[in-house]
Amino acid sequence: MSDEVTGLRLGLRPPSGRLETKIRRSGFAPVTRRFEAKRRDRGRDEVTMDKFKDECGVFGIFGHPEAANMTYLGLYALQHRGQESAGIAASDSRQIRISKAMGYVAETFDSDELSRLPGALAIGHVRYSTAGESKLSNAQPILIDCAHGQIAICHNGNLVNAGELRDELVHQGSIFQSSSDTEVVLHLYARSKAGSIEDAVVESVSQVQGAFSFLMLSKDRLIAVRDPHGFRPLALGRLDSAYVVCSETCAMDLIGATYIRDVEPGEVLVVSADGLRSFKPFPSAPLAHCVFEHVYFARPDSYVYGKSVNEVRTNLGRILAREQPVDADVVVPVPDSGVCAAMGFAEESGIPLRMGLIRNHYVGRTFIQPQSSIRHFGVKVKLNPVRSILDGRRVILVDDSIVRGTTSRKIVRMVRAAGAKEVHVRISCPPTISPCFYGIDTPSRSELIAATHTIDEIAGFLDADTVAYLSLDGLLSAVGDERQNYCSSCYTGQYPVEFPRDQKSYLQLALKLDKEPVTN
Numbered sequence: 001m002s003d004e005v006t007g008l009r010l011g012l013r014p015p016s017g018r019l020e021t022k023i024r025r026s027g028f029a030p031v032t033r034r035f036e037a038k039r040r041d042r043g044r045d046e047v048t049m050d051k052f053k054d055e056c057g058v059f060g061i062f063g064h065p066e067a068a069n070m071t072y073l074g075l076y077a078l079q080h081r082g083q084e085s086a087g088i089a090a091s092d093s094r095q096i097r098i099s100k101a102m103g104y105v106a107e108t109f110d111s112d113e114l115s116r117l118p119g120a121l122a123i124g125h126v127r128y129s130t131a132g133e134s135k136l137s138n139a140q141p142i143l144i145d146c147a148h149g150q151i152a153i154c155h156n157g158n159l160v161n162a163g164e165l166r167d168e169l170v171h172q173g174s175i176f177q178s179s180s181d182t183e184v185v186l187h188l189y190a191r192s193k194a195g196s197i198e199d200a201v202v203e204s205v206s207q208v209q210g211a212f213s214f215l216m217l218s219k220d221r222l223i224a225v226r227d228p229h230g231f232r233p234l235a236l237g238r239l240d241s242a243y244v245v246c247s248e249t250c251a252m253d254l255i256g257a258t259y260i261r262d263v264e265p266g267e268v269l270v271v272s273a274d275g276l277r278s279f280k281p282f283p284s285a286p287l288a289h290c291v292f293e294h295v296y297f298a299r300p301d302s303y304v305y306g307k308s309v310n311e312v313r314t315n316l317g318r319i320l321a322r323e324q325p326v327d328a329d330v331v332v333p334v335p336d337s338g339v340c341a342a343m344g345f346a347e348e349s350g351i352p353l354r355m356g357l358i359r360n361h362y363v364g365r366t367f368i369q370p371q372s373s374i375r376h377f378g379v380k381v382k383l384n385p386v387r388s389i390l391d392g393r394r395v396i397l398v399d400d401s402i403v404r405g406t407t408s409r410k411i412v413r414m415v416r417a418a419g420a421k422e423v424h425v426r427i428s429c430p431p432t433i434s435p436c437f438y439g440i441d442t443p444s445r446s447e448l449i450a451a452t453h454t455i456d457e458i459a460g461f462l463d464a465d466t467v468a469y470l471s472l473d474g475l476l477s478a479v480g481d482e483r484q485n486y487c488s489s490c491y492t493g494q495y496p497v498e499f500p501r502d503q504k505s506y507l508q509l510a511l512k513l514d515k516e517p518v519t520n
């Protein structure tokens, strides 16, 4: 999937990187808000692209003298999984210190800030909000001090029963500092009467349902917990004598760590001075790895669920070419995420691959639109067509998904305006018809073009000659022998984790589904 085309920051900049970071880190919001308001006044615009939003990334390390620096680098490699906020908590075995702020990893930390996070243990988080608003109080890690001592937590995923647990806890007197679902786990942990940190972790995590890859940091140990369905990836690696746990292996590559294995679904992994200790305290459940990690979210240079993302993604393109062939002159990917599938499509079809769309990599999340009269400006900021490749050609445009269809239409029209004779859109996953409740931010069902339109209607809307999708069977065959181990709810509307139907959280979900019943 091509990244969100989010525009260009033109002219107006924050009041200086360091100062802005300090203001934000202090939690003193008014200056930031004033800046944001000023930026809006100057005509800030944000292009909402036709894509699912990324989720979160976690990174943890135990036993490295520069744990915070390593975590910073790990988060840097995981930046694609969340750009709203970044944070690191580190322990020197006596005290856990934390730093977090809104913004990109590189904006959030500098060497001075990292030097204030001493110790050999650290966890870090990059966030895109799937539950809770985008604000500093929801940034992670979240650090508390309770009867069990200090503990910090960060989370990739989404807890489907967080709403009802929160209501119960509030009723019993708990005071929440954020609207994040993750904080529920800390309240449950703090209330636990268990005799050890591990037992308190198990007791608290046993009460939550949904998707979670948690990293927790006490003063002297790192604890990784993955939900029994294994929705979100979590990998274990080694860097000399240190252990690393992170969302994707690309973070290990950057720091020179070696992948050992995945943290298994339902596994609690404790890393301490005594080494690794693993146990599986939760009832087992059918596996439900998010197949969309392979379609779009994960970096192609990562291994997730033990498989090369590049290999799976290229395979999607090969199968798509077999299932949905079309006579044409050139295969053109929508960069960057359409590239692997387009390569597979070109290889299988024998039609040459050409980079007919060039991506501007230096685009921020927002931009100031200079003239409303410039048509499709937001897309043009990010992508530019190569006329010499497209002019007079029959083009197969390969992308990984269509959500609303609005951006795809702009891209198709851009390709036509560059002289393409025909435009055939090929999508390397099935039609997206249902929202996700397991850690991916998706629009409501009524906004999903494939939930409300036929393929011919979609082609008409996009202004394409033809549109065709990969079949569900094709998608699952690309991930190999373990197809039954994957979640594909956004393509089927069948959800592996039952929602608490009589609770507020379910009602919220139902509203998101425009009051249509959820099929569990």
Ligand code: SF4
Pocket (backbone or CB within 6 Å): 231, 289, 290, 291, 292, 293, 435, 436, 437, 438, 439, 440, 487, 488, 489, 490, 491
């Ligand atoms: S619903 Fe889709 S995006 Fe969500 S976990 Fe399942 S496959 Fe992934």
